[in-house]
Amino acid sequence: xxxxxxxxxxxxxxxxxxxxxxxxKSSPASHGWDHVRRVYELGxxxxxxxxxxxxxxxxxxxLHDIGRKEEQESKGKICHARVGAEKADGFLTRLExxxxxxxxxxxxxxxxxxRGNQAPKSLEAKVLFDADKLDSIGAVGLGRAxxxxxxxxxxxxxxxxxxxxxxxxxxxxxxxxxxxxxLIKIKDRMLTHTGKAMAEGRHRFMVRFFERLDxxxxxxx
Amino acid sequence: xxxxxxxxxxxxxxxxxxxxxxxxKSSPASHGWDHVRRVYELGxxxxxxxxxxxxxxxxxxxLHDIGRKEEQESKGKICHARVGAEKADGFLTRLExxxxxxxxxxxxxxxxxxRGNQAPKSLEAKVLFDADKLDSIGAVGLGRAxxxxxxxxxxxxxxxxxxxxxxxxxxxxxxxxxxxxxLIKIKDRMLTHTGKAMAEGRHRFMVRFFERLDxxxxxxx
Numbered sequence: 001x002x003x004x005x006x007x008x009x010x011x012x013x014x015x016x017x018x019x020x021x022x023x024x025k026s027s028p029a030s031h032g033w034d035h036v037r038r039v040y041e042l043g044x045x046x047x048x049x050x051x052x053x054x055x056x057x058x059x060x061x062x063l064h065d066i067g068r069k070e071e072q073e074s075k076g077k078i079c080h081a082r083v084g085a086e087k088a089d090g091f092l093t094r095l096e097x098x099x100x101x102x103x104x105x106x107x108x109x110x111x112x113x114x115r116g117n118q119a120p121k122s123l124e125a126k127v128l129f130d131a132d133k134l135d136s137i138g139a140v141g142l143g144r145a146x147x148x149x150x151x152x153x154x155x156x157x158x159x160x161x162x163x164x165x166x167x168x169x170x171x172x173x174x175x176x177x178x179x180x181x182x183l184i185k186i187k188d189r190m191l192t193h194t195g196k197a198m199a200e201g202r203h204r205f206m207v208r209f210f211e212r213l214d215x216x217x218x219x220x221x
Numbered sequence: 222x223x224x225x226x227x228x229x230x231x232x233x234x235x236x237x238x239x240x241x242x243x244x245x246k247s248s249p250a251s252h253g254w255d256h257v258r259r260v261y262e263l264g265x266x267x268x269x270x271x272x273x274x275x276x277x278x279x280x281x282x283x284l285h286d287i288g289r290k291e292e293q294e295s296k297g298k299i300c301h302a303r304v305g306a307e308k309a310d311g312f313l314t315r316l317e318x319x320x321x322x323x324x325x326x327x328x329x330x331x332x333x334x335x336r337g338n339q340a341p342k343s344l345e346a347k348v349l350f351d352a353d354k355l356d357s358i359g360a361v362g363l364g365r366a367x368x369x370x371x372x373x374x375x376x377x378x379x380x381x382x383x384x385x386x387x388x389x390x391x392x393x394x395x396x397x398x399x400x401x402x403x404l405i406k407i408k409d410r411m412l413t414h415t416g417k418a419m420a421e422g423r424h425r426f427m428v429r430f431f432e433r434l435d436x437x438x439x440x441x442x
Contacts, residue, residue: 034377041440138442139434143367143377143396150371156255156364175364201442205433212426213360219262221359221422 001037002044004054007097013058016095020062027068030148035135036065042198043131047124049194056101056124060108063088064128081113120191130195133186138202141183142209145175157217176210222258223265225275228318234279237316241283248289251369256356257286263419264352268345270415277322277345281329284309285349302334341412351416354407359423362404363430366396378438397431 003013024033040061047057067084085106092102108128111120120129136144149155158174183206187199215221224234245254261282268278288305306327313323329349332341341350357365370376379395404427408420436442 029374029376038438038440045440138437139430140377140437142363142430143434146364146367147371147375147377150368151374153250153372154368155250156361156368198442202437209360209363209430213364216359216361216423217259219259219266221419 001040004044004058006055006058007101008055008095016059017062019091020066023066024068027065028072029151030144031065031068036062038135038140039064039128039131042134043128046131046192046194046198047127050123050127050192052123052127053104056104056108057127059092059097059105060112060124060128061131063091063105064109064112064132066091066109079113081110081118085109123192126191127195130190130192130199133189134195134198134202137183137186137199138205139209141202142175142206145178145183148178149175157213176213179206179210222261225265225279227276227279228322229276229316237280238283240312241287244287245289248286249293250372251365252286252289257283259356259361260285260349260352263355264349267352267413267415267419268348271344271348271413273344273348274325277325277329278348280313280318280326281333281345281349282352284312284326285330285333285353287312287330300334302331302339306330344413347412348416351411351413351420354410355416355419355423358404358407358420359426360430362423363396363427366399366404369399370396378434397434400427400431 001017003010008016020036021033024036027033040058043057043061044054046052047054064084065080066087067078067080067082070078070083071080088109089102089106092105097105104122104124107122108120108125111118111125112128112132114120114129120126135141146156155174157176184203187196187203190196190199212221222238224231229237241257242254245257248254261279264278264282265275267273268275285305286301287308288299288301288303291299291304292301309330310323310327313326318326325343325345328343329341329346332339332346333349333353335341335350341347356362367377376395378397405424408417408424411417411420433442
């Protein structure tokens with residue numbers, strides 16, 4: 001993991017990462033440290049191209065899912081973006097990050113789960129949003145969708161599953177339904193130019209994957 | 222699912238399939254009825270091209286994993302190919318299948334898990350072997366590898382995992398290790414011309430998938 005040259009020394013960045021990783025040990029696997037690492041790398045890459053502040057972005061990427069444990073334990077009643085921002089506030093205060101900086105980071109965390117209420121306004125919040133969403137699509141998104149299907153005991157493929165409606169995930173479900181219901185829409189939600197271009201490539205790869213899966217399931221290739 | 226025109230009427234084929242499906246209800250998901258359906262379709266497709274006997278092949282494909290439950294319950298001590306052939310013997314006797322026919326089917330089942338002792342000798346046994354192995358690779362194989370990783374709580378990707386050795390599957394493992402240790406070798410084990418050609422295409426698709434996964438994990442695309 002690269003460090004953005006900035007406010008903190010390399011030594012400090014390593015300590016920050018270690019303590020976030022420690023904090024995330026009991027997070028759900030699908031949104032654990034591996035996901036955070038990928039969003040961090042993607043965020044820095046997009047952030048450089050979009051000329052965002054990389055210190056704000058790096059801190060926001062590292063801390064964006066720090067509230068997942070609380071969301072899971074509350075069975076979804078607590079929003080991880082809201083509680084994550086609260087936890088991050090304490091964390092960043094201990095790092096003696098100046099208030100204006102800290103508030104920028106907290107805005108990114110609060111708005112990364114954009115569902116109409118807290119929209120990403122700053123450039124850094126938009127980049128974090130895109131990096132987080134990009135990690136749900138492409139080859140990574142496919143792997144995560146099947147991994148999640150395996151975690152809940154779902155099937156490999158089920159062409160007869162009704163794709164409409166909002167019934168919760170069951171053994172009759174598949175990664176294909178996840179794609180049709182959610183992942184297929186992500187490329188149109190990107191907020192930055194760089195994020196949009198990357199999402200197009202990842203989207204096309206998923207489409208080709210499911211076309212091939214379908215042909216193979218029918219014994220055609 | 223198509224029926225091969227033969228010894229049994231369409232009505233009889235449907236009854237045979239129903240009773241196998243019923244028998245497999247408590248099989249492990251990775252080798253359950255969905256897998257059997259795919260191997261059946263693949264087997265008939267390859268069997269037609271290779272001019273194999275489709276009745277023998279269809280029965281062998283439907284029954285080939287009927288001993289998986291016993292293998293799982295015995296924690297691997299019982300071989301599913303051996304116990305599967307025993308169970309299939311009773312099943313085929315009840316169908317009043319003539320002995321020479323029945324023995325051909327049982328040979329396919331016994332030898333589909335070729336590990337040096339019971340090699341597939343007949344054309345039908347070779348086709349079943351290829352169809353079963355093909356279902357571990359390609360887009361289907363990728364989906365199954367991630368699904369299985371999810372079932373055992375493994376990670377999405379772990380480039381630092383030691384790929385050598387034979388330690389059993391753990392949370393530190395990934396579908397990529399399954400690919401490197403097992404799936405990568407399958408194309409060279411095919412026994413029929415048609416199976417080999419299909420395996421090449423499926424193999425290339427897996428290679429491209431993991432190349433892309435690796436680039437995405439590093440934030441490069």
